[in-house]
């Protein structure tokens with residue numbers, strides 16, 4: 001039996017895996033449960049190296065811009081409100 005191993009010289013490229021994190025905060029309530037709210041900040045991170053840092057959601061790049069730069073979101077983690 002002969003096995004053939006294919007060897008390529010193609011360059012490795014980083015794929016886009018855009019994630020969106022919405023910052024949330026919490027505190028215990030006097031009723032014994034936990035209150036949660038969004039801070040209004042978001043952080044966009046992509047496997048390609050892009051990171052927005054914590055920015056106001058109003059300052060977030062448009063969906064059209066994000067799609068042009070990173071393609072469709074690979075996975076999104078959305079927490080908060």
Ligand SMILES: [Zn+2]
Pocket residue numbers: 015016017018046047048049050069070
């Ligand atoms: Zn990307």
